[in-house]
Amino acid sequence: xxxxxxxxxxxxxxxxxxxxxxxxxxxxxxxxxxxxxxxxxxxxxxxxxxxxxxxxxxxxxxxxxxxxxxxxxxxxxxxxxxxxxxxxxxxxxxxxxxxxxxxxxxxxxxxxxxxxxxxxxxxxxxxxxxxxxxxxxxxxxxxxxxxxxxxxxxxxxxxxxxxxxxxxxxxxxxxxxxxxxxxxxxxxxxxxxxxxxxxxxxxxxxxxxxxxxxxxxxxxxxxxxxxxxxxxxxxxxxxxxxxxxxxxxxxxxxxxxxxxxxxxxxxxxxxxxxxxxxxxxxxxxxxxxxxxxxxxxxxxxxxxxxxxxxxxxxxxxxxxxxxxxxxxxxxxxxxxxxxxxxxxxxxxxxxxxxxxxxxxx
Amino acid sequence: xxxxxxxxxxxxxxxxxxxxxxxxxxxxxxxxxxxxxxxxxxxxxxxxxxxxxxxxxxxxxxxxxxxxxxxxxxxxxxxxxxxxxxxxxxxxxxxxxxxxxxxxxxxxxxxxxxxxxxxxxxxxxxxxxxxxxxxxxxxxxxxxxxxxxxxxxxxxxxxxxxxxxxxxxxxxxxxxxxxxxxxxxxxxxxxxxxxxxxxxxxxxxxxxxxxxxxxxxxxxxxxxxxxxxxxxxxxxxxxxxxxxxxxxxxxxxxxxxxxxxxxxxxxxxxxxxxxxxxxxxxxxxxxxxxxxxxxxxxxxxxxxxxxxxxxxxxxxxxxxxxxxxxxxxxxxxxxxxxxxxxxxxxxxxxxxxxxxxxxxx
Numbered sequence: 088x089x090x091x092x093x094x095x096x097x098x099x100x101x102x103x104x105x106x107x108x109x110x111x112x113x114x115x116x117x118x119x120x121x122x123x124x125x126x127x128x129x130x131x132x133x134x135x136x137x138x139x140x141x142x143x144x145x146x147x148x149x150x151x152x153x154x155x156x157x158x159x160x161x162x163x164x165x166x167x168x169x170x171x172x173x174x175x176x177x178x179x180x181x182x183x184x185x186x187x188x189x190x191x192x193x194x195x196x197x198x199x200x201x202x203x204x205x206x207x208x209x210x211x212x213x214x215x216x217x218x219x220x221x222x223x224x225x226x227x228x229x230x231x232x233x234x235x236x237x238x239x240x241x242x243x244x245x246x247x248x249x250x251x252x253x254x255x256x257x258x259x260x261x262x263x264x265x266x267x268x269x270x271x272x273x274x275x276x277x278x279x280x281x282x283x284x285x286x287x288x289x290x291x292x293x294x295x296x297x298x299x300x301x302x303x304x305x306x307x308x309x310x311x312x313x314x315x316x317x318x319x320x321x322x323x324x325x326x327x328x329x330x331x332x333x334x335x336x337x338x339x340x341x342x343x344x345x346x347x348x349x350x351x352x353x354x355x356x357x358x359x360x361x362x363x364x365x366x367x368x369x370x371x372x373x374x375x376x377x378x379x380x381x382x383x384x385x386x387x388x389x390x391x392x393x394x395x396x397x398x399x400x401x402x403x404x405x406x407x408x409x410x411x412x413x414x415x416x417x418x419x420x421x422x423x424x425x426x427x428x429x430x431x432x433x434x435x436x437x438x439x440x441x442x443x444x445x446x447x448x
Numbered sequence: 449x450x451x452x453x454x455x456x457x458x459x460x461x462x463x464x465x466x467x468x469x470x471x472x473x474x475x476x477x478x479x480x481x482x483x484x485x486x487x488x489x490x491x492x493x494x495x496x497x498x499x500x501x502x503x504x505x506x507x508x509x510x511x512x513x514x515x516x517x518x519x520x521x522x523x524x525x526x527x528x529x530x531x532x533x534x535x536x537x538x539x540x541x542x543x544x545x546x547x548x549x550x551x552x553x554x555x556x557x558x559x560x561x562x563x564x565x566x567x568x569x570x571x572x573x574x575x576x577x578x579x580x581x582x583x584x585x586x587x588x589x590x591x592x593x594x595x596x597x598x599x600x601x602x603x604x605x606x607x608x609x610x611x612x613x614x615x616x617x618x619x620x621x622x623x624x625x626x627x628x629x630x631x632x633x634x635x636x637x638x639x640x641x642x643x644x645x646x647x648x649x650x651x652x653x654x655x656x657x658x659x660x661x662x663x664x665x666x667x668x669x670x671x672x673x674x675x676x677x678x679x680x681x682x683x684x685x686x687x688x689x690x691x692x693x694x695x696x697x698x699x700x701x702x703x704x705x706x707x708x709x710x711x712x713x714x715x716x717x718x719x720x721x722x723x724x725x726x727x728x729x730x731x732x733x734x735x736x737x738x739x740x741x742x743x744x745x746x747x748x749x750x751x752x753x754x755x756x757x758x759x760x761x762x763x764x765x766x767x768x769x770x771x772x773x774x775x776x777x778x779x780x781x782x783x784x785x786x787x788x789x790x791x792x793x794x795x796x797x798x799x800x801x802x803x804x805x806x807x808x809x
Contacts, residue, residue, distance in 0.1 A: 126468060399736055
């Protein structure tokens, strides 16, 4: 089985590391030659609109997937002339467009924050009046790690927000009061079988995921999240790993967004679950049986952003597992993560606190 | 940290997979271009006596290790002009020579089967008289997986055995009655710190390891095995993973042989232990703190020899992890293995039996 991955970032790298033991071979595609995945598999470089380079990449592959949700849908359609693409370009298209995502939630009866489509300043004013303040204006496309979003607290802020987002097609969304954010990593095989990981609880810092803790032990929320995710997977005839982010509010779970790929909040599964999200994504797209998703203990995953702590320090912490993406440091850039699997929640939280101190020093 | 590995077999491949998350880069050396490790790291090809190719391989590396115990000691000495070599060529030399190994055991007061050095037919006759029959004649060098050994039951067999081994320098060893074979994977860091995995119990088929089960729960044998291994590690000023194989006899533990590298009977540690033998070998040779060695449950590892069972069948067994080395099938060749980690010994043994049926079908 020869697998292609569009995007050779840390997610592509971790996919390769998970797939090699399954006997898979890989070929990667990225715009830059020093992408992290290039250390473990052959890498074709080119822009995502470079038809020739894409053809060179895709020819002879059995299946192509992506490690980046902003891969142009057109590129995946072009690649589909040479090899099966999973998840499908259609699923990718929905996840790339916040408004399409909102319509999907609404169509599938999945609770989400009230929202409206905003193409012009007038739409924004109307939306804020109808839905209420405070709210968030989010560009429909290319938002990630808190980018492409502006919080609006009063009517006077609307024009400023609209200007800051360069008048791009956007949505307006009511700002919810939530207690915490959780995410569900779900996977669907080619035969329609599904599996779900335990919910992870996520905390952010400057808009970037800082720590995930799993399992988030709430049987009722777990059941509800799985019901929602199952509807999305089925509706999109999805194949592969899909992550759904939820807010936990006073009124229950509210869907925030979906990511059509392996997800940072699922990195804990490498050491913390019976089968990692990376292996299960590959099993799914290769048409293999899905692996077990149960947690092996109480797990914490801490991101290193902008700066990697000294390796020796991290590895001297008992039970800590390091994942260094070998990327050049840059403020706000995810450079690596560490995982800890404890026997109790308390043990996990103590180690998470230590790792967070290393991460933010 | 740029790490070189002499030998790019499945052990080299698994070392790379374990080291990439630690932020290490790799360069491999092998005689053949299609060696399994070549899928995950750049590979320099050449014979082990090709000085130029060895220099091209070793230049600029921080540390060099090996994945094959029959790498010529001279090659490692040559490489040592360019980069630190760990384990040391001296340790490698001892492990390559059964007679040197026996002298080491004797010098360190580690019980071993009575044995004698055999350079000529007369030595063999004298040894058999002194030590008794039945016995095993083993070539001093290049024996593995039961190769280079002949069992001798009566005096008349001696000449036949000597002929079959082509009159090579050998040892004669009393054949012990043993209940089972166990192995200890030990690791020593550059700072002299040591760690030991739980003992594994090993069963062979046609001289080739078939299944390992760990932990082998005997606190007294564990303690004794660790004492023996600690003496060897200290004496050789060893750096890296060392495997010591023991027989469990009526009189206790008897050392059989050492392997100066990660070992097939330690493959269970990838899923079954907190830190894998591969990661700990790399931590050791890189001068990093050693990782925890405790077992995560009751683990079985089954080898696939000569033929890989269909991937889908294996992955449909709950909790089974596959390691396909992507080697061309050949009778007697190790092509892959599967691991299972159960909550109880019974659960593990049931799964081991199923895997063994797949392995031998």
